Amino acid sequence: MNGPEWLTHFRSRQDALAADLEAMVNHESPSRDREALAKLCVWVSQRLSQLGATVEIYPGGTGGDHVLGRFGGRSAGPPALVLGHYDTVWPLGTLESMPFQVAEGRACGPGVHDMKAGLALILAVMAAFREFGHAPARPVWVLITSDEEIGSPGSRPVIESLASQCAMALVLEPALAGGGLKTARKGVGRFRLEITGRAAHAGVEPGAGRSAVVELARQIVALGEIEDRSSGTTLNVGVVAGGTTTNVIPAHAWAEIDARVATTSELERVTRAFDALRPVTSDVAIAVSGGFNRPPMERTPAIAALFEQARILGREIGLELAEGATGGGSDGNFTAALGVPTLDGLGALGGGAHATDEHVVLSSLPERAALLALLIEGLKCP
Numbered sequence: 001m002n003g004p005e006w007l008t009h010f011r012s013r014q015d016a017l018a019a020d021l022e023a024m025v026n027h028e029s030p031s032r033d034r035e036a037l038a039k040l041c042v043w044v045s046q047r048l049s050q051l052g053a054t055v056e057i058y059p060g061g062t063g064g065d066h067v068l069g070r071f072g073g074r075s076a077g078p079p080a081l082v083l084g085h086y087d088t089v090w091p092l093g094t095l096e097s098m099p100f101q102v103a104e105g106r107a108c109g110p111g112v113h114d115m116k117a118g119l120a121l122i123l124a125v126m127a128a129f130r131e132f133g134h135a136p137a138r139p140v141w142v143l144i145t146s147d148e149e150i151g152s153p154g155s156r157p158v159i160e161s162l163a164s165q166c167a168m169a170l171v172l173e174p175a176l177a178g179g180g181l182k183t184a185r186k187g188v189g190r191f192r193l194e195i196t197g198r199a200a201h202a203g204v205e206p207g208a209g210r211s212a213v214v215e216l217a218r219q220i221v222a223l224g225e226i227e228d229r230s231s232g233t234t235l236n237v238g239v240v241a242g243g244t245t246t247n248v249i250p251a252h253a254w255a256e257i258d259a260r261v262a263t264t265s266e267l268e269r270v271t272r273a274f275d276a277l278r279p280v281t282s283d284v285a286i287a288v289s290g291g292f293n294r295p296p297m298e299r300t301p302a303i304a305a306l307f308e309q310a311r312i313l314g315r316e317i318g319l320e321l322a323e324g325a326t327g328g329g330s331d332g333n334f335t336a337a338l339g340v341p342t343l344d345g346l347g348a349l350g351g352g353a354h355a356t357d358e359h360v361v362l363s364s365l366p367e368r369a370a371l372l373a374l375l376i377e378g379l380k381c382p
């Protein structure tokens with residue numbers, strides 16, 4: 001099969017792709033709803049096994065389970081890991097206000113772009129190999145997890161242990177605007193700062209109190225020193241709270257901070273800087289918790305080489321693929337940090353991920369499916 005043949009095939013399957021997408025969007029799957037997740041997990045596992053995969057389920061504890069479908073290859077070399085997640089950020093019942101709909105060449109609905117369209121692409125590609133009666137060039141392990149949107153606490157060890165046995169990781173997260181692939185992602189951290197001061201009557205004995213709110217304000221200013229935008233390091237103090245009422249000197253205050261870094265050395269520096277925070281006010285205690293839950297995906301020479309191959313393969317179907325970096329994390333951060341060459345953003349074109357205008361461009365589905373098939377067939381281990 002050459003590129004144009006793949007493309008013709010998937011264009012003839014565009015309706016089937018859209019039908020799979022609709023079925024998955026209509027199975028709502030918020031990350032923390034085990035019961036809802038279980039239904040989609042069954043749907044996905046059945047599809048993979050109908051397509052000839054050997055399916056294994058990794059129990060997800062209080063969350064959803066993770067599904068691995070193993071497909072054999074024409075050669076026995078190390079597999080390609082094809083990675084997706086079936087959870088979404090949308091709570092159960094979102095379909096009532098945001099139903100699956102197709103209009104003007106776009107499909108809308110909760111999770112349609114992030115990333116049920118990516119899952120539909122994976123299923124279409126594996127179905128095509130089956131239909132044409134030949135195995136992919138190398139074994140393909142399709143891993144579909146249930147907790148990416150909450151930082152992958154349960155699936156991370158599964159992803160890492162499988163990825164470390166694979167030649168490469170292909171991640172079906174949404175494409176960059178315009179269709180570019182993601183070859184770098186920031187590492188993501190979440191920190192919490194707890195301040196304990198001493199309460200006192202604000203009028204009767206103001207000197208006896210130690211204001212946790214004032215200390216927090218000073219700490220927030222100090223956090224600005226940790227930020228280093230020229231290195232790609234940003235901090236966002238996203239939530240603050242403290243105090244009880246106006247005539248009490250507040251004994252308690254806290255803040256939650258999102259941290260993003262582009263490199264491992266910045267991750268280490270920021271972690272050390274949080275550890276080194278000390279109270280400015282006497283008799284006040286501060287406690288720091290949290291940390292980085294995703295390492296940065298750095299654009300290594302192996303990732304650059306893999307992208308260059310993808311760019312050349314994309315030309316076979318008329319795509320001029322671009323690449324780019326994003327501040328958002330994904331499970332590609334884990335595979336890349338292990339040194340497994342990773343291409344991310346292989347999913348559909350569209351927009352509005354995590355927003356009410358979430359949509360995919362339906363005509364992009366056949367070309368993205370053809371691209372994934374070409375990559376599985378044509379990528380050499382860099």
Ligand SMILES: [Zn+2]
Nearest residue numbers: 114115148173
């Ligand atoms: Zn996603």
